[in-house]
């Protein structure tokens with residue numbers, strides 16, 4: 001059986017984890033690195049299983065698959081990312097696709113809480129350089145608090161749950177809006193029925209939704225007009241959820257007080273884009289997912305799924321690539 005980890009970034013970042021993990025978790029499979037098996041970078045058609053890095057690695061892929069892919073191609077594609085958007089259509093269509101949902105939920109939740117704490121406590125803005133500066137800083141208005149503030153979650157999956165648990169520990173009121181029914185286990189949050197109800201009540205709004213045909217541009221001028229004045233928008237999901245021009249306008253008129261953006265469209269934004277220099281935007285280069293345990297979580301998941309695949313058991317986190325989640 002041929003398992004291809006593609007592109008080399010997977011082999012470097014995950015493959016080095018994977019080979020020992022495979023043995024550790026008892027998976028019985030040979031992992032074949034890209035160059036030795038592939039005649040061209042996109043030629044992965046002879047794989048039985050494809051393990052792949054996030055969509056950005058496929059940005060320049062051809063629009064059509066190779067003949068080998070059409071004739072044979074893997075039965076199963078395991079994504080390293082939680083997001084299913086942005087891959088070439090031919091890569092996922094007609095295959096069993098599984099994703100890395102939840103592998104980075106804890107670092108992302110910590111990033112969200114760090115953004116909220118920075119906003120409330122202003123530690124990055126207080127740096128007296130002598131006794132006069134000390135006295136001036138002492139005279140500033142009191143620091144803010146998370147306790148009693150309202151956090152809104154758009155999306156209540158792996159990331160939403162991890163954020164909610166931490167926000168509750170700080171005494172925040174947590175509201176959430178998501179697709180689908182709620183169950184008794186969701187006691188950390190108060191469900192709301194629409195994004196309008198969510199944004200109207202939130203001091204901080206966290207986007208933790210997949211990018212799909214239904215969610216694209218869901219944060220648009222009409223929604224932002226309903227926002228609680230001065231709201232802090234935190235996007236850790238996908239840039240395509242937000243109409244960036246509408247966000248800029250809402251920031252400039254003060255409806256949105258601040259935006260913490262780990263994701264944008266495109267990535268990176270072009271040189272000179274107003275987001276780079278806007279005083280009310282903190283921009284980070286799509287790194288909220290990074291953390292010491294993420295590679296290991298992913299390797300563990302892949303090894304578990306390989307064992308399940310070989311044992312003909314249901315795979316973890318199968319996604320419908322056509323629907324985008």
Ligand SMILES: NC(=O)C1=CN([C@@H]2O[C@H](COP(=O)(O)OP(=O)(O)OC[C@H]3O[C@@H](n4cnc5c(N)ncnc54)[C@H](O)[C@@H]3O)[C@@H](O)[C@H]2O)C=CC1
Pocket residue numbers: 082083084101102104105108154155156157158159160177178179180208209210211212214215236237238262263286287288289290325
């Ligand atoms: N910045 C980064 O590094 C990362 C970004 N992400 C992004 O975050 C997204 C969410 O990740 P997870 O929480 O792991 O996914 P998940 O699948 O566990 O949760 C997604 C949530 O969104 C809700 N949802 C889906 N479609 C909806 C709709 N049309 N309307 C309302 N709610 C809807 C679902 O019901 C669920 O509550 C991923 O799809 C990915 O795009 C994920 C990991 C890392």
Ligand SMILES: O=C(O)C(=O)CO
Pocket residue numbers: 054080081082083084100289
């Ligand atoms: O897992 C994801 O979807 C990410 O965006 C991480 O790169």
